[in-house]
Amino acid sequence: MTVRIGVITFPGSLDDRDAQRAIRVAGAEPVALWHGDHDLGGVDALVLPGGFSYGDYLRAGAIAAHAPIMREVADAAAKGMPILGICNGFQMLVEAHLLPGGLIRNAHQQFIRRDQRLRVENADTAWTSGFEAGQEIVIPLKNADGGYICSTETLERIEGEGLVAFRYLGLNPNGSLDDIAGLTNERGNVVGLMPHPEHAVEAGFGPDTRQAMRSGTDGLAFFTSAISAVVSAAA
Numbered sequence: 001m002t003v004r005i006g007v008i009t010f011p012g013s014l015d016d017r018d019a020q021r022a023i024r025v026a027g028a029e030p031v032a033l034w035h036g037d038h039d040l041g042g043v044d045a046l047v048l049p050g051g052f053s054y055g056d057y058l059r060a061g062a063i064a065a066h067a068p069i070m071r072e073v074a075d076a077a078a079k080g081m082p083i084l085g086i087c088n089g090f091q092m093l094v095e096a097h098l099l100p101g102g103l104i105r106n107a108h109q110q111f112i113r114r115d116q117r118l119r120v121e122n123a124d125t126a127w128t129s130g131f132e133a134g135q136e137i138v139i140p141l142k143n144a145d146g147g148y149i150c151s152t153e154t155l156e157r158i159e160g161e162g163l164v165a166f167r168y169l170g171l172n173p174n175g176s177l178d179d180i181a182g183l184t185n186e187r188g189n190v191v192g193l194m195p196h197p198e199h200a201v202e203a204g205f206g207p208d209t210r211q212a213m214r215s216g217t218d219g220l221a222f223f224t225s226a227i228s229a230v231v232s233a234a235a
Contacts, residue, residue: 006043014051022198026223048089061091082126090192101150107175116141117169125188126229130221137218148176
């Protein structure tokens, strides 16, 4: 079967084409979707890409979370469709209450870009099944509003229920609580993270530990995991 993964473009999206390319490299068909529509085009999974939707006015992702298509995104999430939010897309997911907590300005008040080490904390989601729990990966990070925050009660819940999908290693680049780099919902179909797996899917175009931005492919498993999840659900 041909797996079709939609990528939603919002005003200010920067990495929608990169996400489409990553989907194609992984072996699925990317489908371009528009924020103003109410039609998901019959896709099997969704990606909310990185960028600066609506210029990050009000709060990063806050306006995009109320875009017309987000009603369909919420319905699809409730039905179990695999949904990935990358950077600005992660911000949209928390603003839309599809993932808990919030994201604020980096603790050092600066935009950061670096090849970031991560540890996979939860390998039982639609987007992480291609990894092993505890596995270390390196993918690019670039954001100004990546500091993850939540209430003490929420933090205890997500830690206790294993909802942390990824954790920063080596250093905490933005002041996120408990070094949290990404989360999953309870069902495991919705995942959001600040680093950018779509920038590390093909040798020669992603990071590695010796020559930055040269040969890393650690992001590819995000997309192949989703493809496997869709195929397994259809079997």
